[in-house]
Amino acid sequence: MIVAEKKPMEEIIEEVKGYNKILIAGCNECVTVCEAGGKKEVQVLASALRMYFMNQGKEIKIDEVTLERQCDHEYLEEIRNIIDQYDAVLSLACGVGVQFMAEKYFTTPILPGVNTCFLGATEERGFWTERCQACGQCILARTGGICPVSRCAKRLLNGPCGGSTKGKCEIDSNVDCAWQLIIDRLKALGRLEQDYEKLTPIKDWSTDRAGGPRKVVREDVRI
Amino acid sequence: MSETKTPSKLEKILSSGQLAVTSECGPPRGSDPEVIRKKAQMIKDHVDAINITDNQTSVTRLCSLAACIHLKLMGLEPVLQMVVRDRNRIALQSDILGAASFDIHNILCLSGDHQKFGDNPQGQNVFDIDSMQLIQTVRLMRDEGKFLGGDDIARPPKMFVGAAANPFADPFEIRVPRLAKKVAAGAEFIQTQCIYNVDRFKEWLKGVVDRGLHEKVYILAGVTPFKSAGMAKYMKNRVPGMDVPDELVKRMSGVPKEKQPEEGLSICVETIEQLKEVEGVSGFHIMAIEWEEKVPEIVERSGLYPRPSVGE
Ligand code: SF4
Numbered sequence A: 001m002i003v004a005e006k007k008p009m010e011e012i013i014e015e016v017k018g019y020n021k022i023l024i025a026g027c028n029e030c031v032t033v034c035e036a037g038g039k040k041e042v043q044v045l046a047s048a049l050r051m052y053f054m055n056q057g058k059e060i061k062i063d064e065v066t067l068e069r070q071c072d073h074e075y076l077e078e079i080r081n082i083i084d085q086y087d088a089v090l091s092l093a094c095g096v097g098v099q100f101m102a103e104k105y106f107t108t109p110i111l112p113g114v115n116t117c118f119l120g121a122t123e124e125r126g127f128w129t130e131r132c133q134a135c136g137q138c139i140l141a142r143t144g145g146i147c148p149v150s151r152c153a154k155r156l157l158n159g160p161c162g163g164s165t166k167g168k169c170e171i172d173s174n175v176d177c178a179w180q181l182i183i184d185r186l187k188a189l190g191r192l193e194q195d196y197e198k199l200t201p202i203k204d205w206s207t208d209r210a211g212g213p214r215k216v217v218r219e220d221v222r223i
Numbered sequence B: 001m002s003e004t005k006t007p008s009k010l011e012k013i014l015s016s017g018q019l020a021v022t023s024e025c026g027p028p029r030g031s032d033p034e035v036i037r038k039k040a041q042m043i044k045d046h047v048d049a050i051n052i053t054d055n056q057t058s059v060t061r062l063c064s065l066a067a068c069i070h071l072k073l074m075g076l077e078p079v080l081q082m083v084v085r086d087r088n089r090i091a092l093q094s095d096i097l098g099a100a101s102f103d104i105h106n107i108l109c110l111s112g113d114h115q116k117f118g119d120n121p122q123g124q125n126v127f128d129i130d131s132m133q134l135i136q137t138v139r140l141m142r143d144e145g146k147f148l149g150g151d152d153i154a155r156p157p158k159m160f161v162g163a164a165a166n167p168f169a170d171p172f173e174i175r176v177p178r179l180a181k182k183v184a185a186g187a188e189f190i191q192t193q194c195i196y197n198v199d200r201f202k203e204w205l206k207g208v209v210d211r212g213l214h215e216k217v218y219i220l221a222g223v224t225p226f227k228s229a230g231m232a233k234y235m236k237n238r239v240p241g242m243d244v245p246d247e248l249v250k251r252m253s254g255v256p257k258e259k260q261p262e263e264g265l266s267i268c269v270e271t272i273e274q275l276k277e278v279e280g281v282s283g284f285h286i287m288a289i290e291w292e293e294k295v296p297e298i299v300e301r302s303g304l305y306p307r308p309s310v311g312e
């Protein structure tokens, strides 16, 4: 899923302080799972903002809504009949949702309420870690199912570097060295000897961010 | 390995079977070329080639290529260190050609420390290719006369291709396979991480020799003298991938402060002495960090002086 984090309150206040009627829009998908922008977070943020502006002696209308998804036309349409009641929308969806809403409601300012961080997994409640950088050409089959692109600080395809120490990465002793994980897994799969010394060729990064904005087209399913 | 493939003086000495000695100079954090010339001047008669580090520990410095050119203009033999952290494949190939245009004949292909350690931790890193792939790139450019994109190079670079090896990093079990991989990628010489744990180094080297890798690649054992007990402790505790045995820290702390530099030099000389005759060691890489003036003494005390002269 896409993992996001709440923006600091001061930053949000800075974003919204010029508006009088604000809709806070949550999203029921990834940001709900990572507890950054679901219904609950919308409620908490709305109350905090109401409180803040009340203390400032400022009358502000703050409403709440949580859509099934903000990256889908269908669900975004659900606010079409109310959008004109607001000066701005504070979206707690990931960057995709914020932008998709902005494209749809072209004349309404849509502000981000979270920092979109990475594609990751829930290790345990309250702890999420990165697993993928959407490079567009998955090489997990040759790296024991562990992604060096997202999990090695130097995205080495032929690691580890000389800084790997006791299973941890040179950048931080709390971060696993991806290549230690790869080697451990190859060993568990009984493939260390045959696979480790195979040189991974230079990667084609044109399917990554480097190639410019990407799209996926499926003619067979298009209407 | 006796036939040479490049005009590199370092390659000539190694292929003649003599122990080679290299050292390194870190370029200044400014644009004064005198700094680099002075350092080179101190060591030039005692080493066969001089590595120029490439923004080591990710701290911004005068570039390795320019510093190598300064050495070249002094008639010395530089080893261009090149990290893949800061440049993509276009810039790397371009700098290789730039170096080749000055007849710089040695290159050391490295990953580079993460930028987190340097003066711009908020910067991007590149890592378009990795150090193994940089080795392959230089070999492709040299041996096939081709760019990565497939086009021909007019006047291909003639570089003796090196890589680093850290026998002490984890996981230890893949340290020999990793060297084999670098050799397969095309590395012709290796400069190792600083050796303090001689036993562990020998264990690694035995694995290297057992696989016959020492016949395919020249291994220069890396040494760095401690200037103080504090430095020994720092290297032990703070530098990733460094293996400093407790005895050495104790030995350094056991002598009065003013005697510590002397003790550090002695440890360094002893390490060289212990490794000189070991099968698989083809030479030494002396990294006297901001202590270049001591390199001649280390070389002389280790019995590695005078340096051989080789015909052009
Ligand atoms: S290799 Fe690419 S697609 Fe596969 S997990 Fe890593 S970043 Fe994602």
Ligand code: SF4
Residues within 6 Å of the ligand: A151, A152, A153, A154, A155, A156, A159, A160, A161, A162, A163, A164, A165, A168, A169, A170, A171, A176, A177, A178, A179, A180
């Ligand atoms: S220590 Fe491991 S994860 Fe960290 S940069 Fe080196 S190889 Fe990558």
